[in-house]
Amino acid sequence: MSDGSILVVDDEKNIRRTLALVLEGEGFTVTDAGTAEEALDLLERRRFDMLMLDVCLPGMDGIAALRLIHEQDADLPVVMISGHASVRDAVEATRAGAFDFIEKPLGRERVLVTVRNALQARSRANELQTLRAATRSQVSGLLGRSPVMERLREQIAKVAPTRARILITGESGTGKELVARAIHEQSDRASRPFVKVNCAAIPNDLIESTLFGHEKGAFTSAVGRRRGNFELADTGTLFLDEIGDMSLTAQAKVLRVLQTGEMTRVGGETPVQVDVRVLAATNKDLEQACREGTFREDLYFRLNVVPLQTPPLRTRRGDVGLLAEHFAEQVCAENGFRSKPFEAEALRRLEAFDWPGNVRELRNMVERLVILSGEQITVDDLPADLARRSRPALGVGEDVFEQGSLRDFREAAEQAFISARLAAHDWNISRTAESLDLERTNLHKKIKALGIRREG
Ligand SMILES: Nc1ncnc2c1ncn2[C@@H]1O[C@H](COP(=O)(O)OP(=O)(O)OP(=O)(O)O)[C@@H](O)[C@H]1O
Numbered sequence: 001m002s003d004g005s006i007l008v009v010d011d012e013k014n015i016r017r018t019l020a021l022v023l024e025g026e027g028f029t030v031t032d033a034g035t036a037e038e039a040l041d042l043l044e045r046r047r048f049d050m051l052m053l054d055v056c057l058p059g060m061d062g063i064a065a066l067r068l069i070h071e072q073d074a075d076l077p078v079v080m081i082s083g084h085a086s087v088r089d090a091v092e093a094t095r096a097g098a099f100d101f102i103e104k105p106l107g108r109e110r111v112l113v114t115v116r117n118a119l120q121a122r123s124r125a126n127e128l129q130t131l132r133a134a135t136r137s138q139v140s141g142l143l144g145r146s147p148v149m150e151r152l153r154e155q156i157a158k159v160a161p162t163r164a165r166i167l168i169t170g171e172s173g174t175g176k177e178l179v180a181r182a183i184h185e186q187s188d189r190a191s192r193p194f195v196k197v198n199c200a201a202i203p204n205d206l207i208e209s210t211l212f213g214h215e216k217g218a219f220t221s222a223v224g225r226r227r228g229n230f231e232l233a234d235t236g237t238l239f240l241d242e243i244g245d246m247s248l249t250a251q252a253k254v255l256r257v258l259q260t261g262e263m264t265r266v267g268g269e270t271p272v273q274v275d276v277r278v279l280a281a282t283n284k285d286l287e288q289a290c291r292e293g294t295f296r297e298d299l300y301f302r303l304n305v306v307p308l309q310t311p312p313l314r315t316r317r318g319d320v321g322l323l324a325e326h327f328a329e330q331v332c333a334e335n336g337f338r339s340k341p342f343e344a345e346a347l348r349r350l351e352a353f354d355w356p357g358n359v360r361e362l363r364n365m366v367e368r369l370v371i372l373s374g375e376q377i378t379v380d381d382l383p384a385d386l387a388r389r390s391r392p393a394l395g396v397g398e399d400v401f402e403q404g405s406l407r408d409f410r411e412a413a414e415q416a417f418i419s420a421r422l423a424a425h426d427w428n429i430s431r432t433a434e435s436l437d438l439e440r441t442n443l444h445k446k447i448k449a450l451g452i453r454r455e456g
């Protein structure tokens, strides 16, 4: 890394000259300034990748300048330089967000190491910004390039601008809430409120007043009038999460609002008009709940004008790597770690796992891995049960299981079986062939036909 533009701020000319000599000798571009004021002026007009900033300066001191600089650009690494470094200076500088702190006299090696670290931090911050921007442009954080995710995104784009009620179903952790938010954000109500109600979390006797509010004195604890979620979401979107857990009484009341566009506060008499788009989500089978009598069929039909399904992660294994890397990046950024890459084999194991808790479980796992691993995330970092469970009994993917022909199934199973045996025998063909009761030449043919390759 030879490019990098550095602004050196020090009132001593000698220091500026020495630093320029050392840094330019390594291919960096150096600009200098004798005061904080001059530096701030330069920063307004030009882009720098990092700063070296003296603590003691005539006029505005270095720490004050650092604060101002970070108000403009919080990610700009600033290395503080101090002549008579006191612990207090160092602490204060760190608090003000300095990247590092070096003492005069400046040793060449120490300067170079610090500068390289700072520039690396800068380029990571840039990458992260690009990544964040890319994520934003992708339907509000719904990641995934698998065909099922593309289809879901298309469906969202189609239904979002309409007023249609949408029922989002899918297993736990598959992104139902993300989908609801994406629909809201892509609708013409985007700038209006998005109100989420977790129907499972509200006690039965409170659900009515939560949804519809209450008038003063409606019940003992109702000291004043309170607006409910339907009113709060007026002109916006109301997301009824875990709707499958709503009591039958509450269901009847919600149904009435959907039918009439009016609601009444608890203890109130005058109906209130509300203009609310309702989205609902559940991981329960509502049709079955209707048959069992725990969910009103008429409400089900009203909510389910457009059904959307979030696919379980095991049906889109191709997205696991992308999600894992995205989450790792996020966790590193949140904790101020440098990026930690995944070893290829570790990613492969994650992909092979079935993820009963879906994306949420993957996210939690990645968070744990990032925090507990060294510089890279390796197979050894994976919990033993994951490594074990990720070897599916037959090595046959869900896609083949659900849509493949008998031949696809046989090939997938054979491939997994032979690969495992080869690995177990360290790719010794004779021994593997013997263990499989096959001729060596036949094993060779199989390996070729099934496209089995040695990994690592
Ligand atoms: N496609 C995706 N891309 C990126 N992140 C995702 C995706 N799907 C889910 N997530 C993340 O996984 C976590 C769980 O998502 P969410 O809460 O939307 O799931 P859910 O289907 O509502 O789950 P539950 O039924 O348990 O409430 C969140 O942190 C969410 O940001």
Ligand SMILES: [Mg+2]
Pocket: 176, 177, 241
């Ligand atoms: Mg949810």
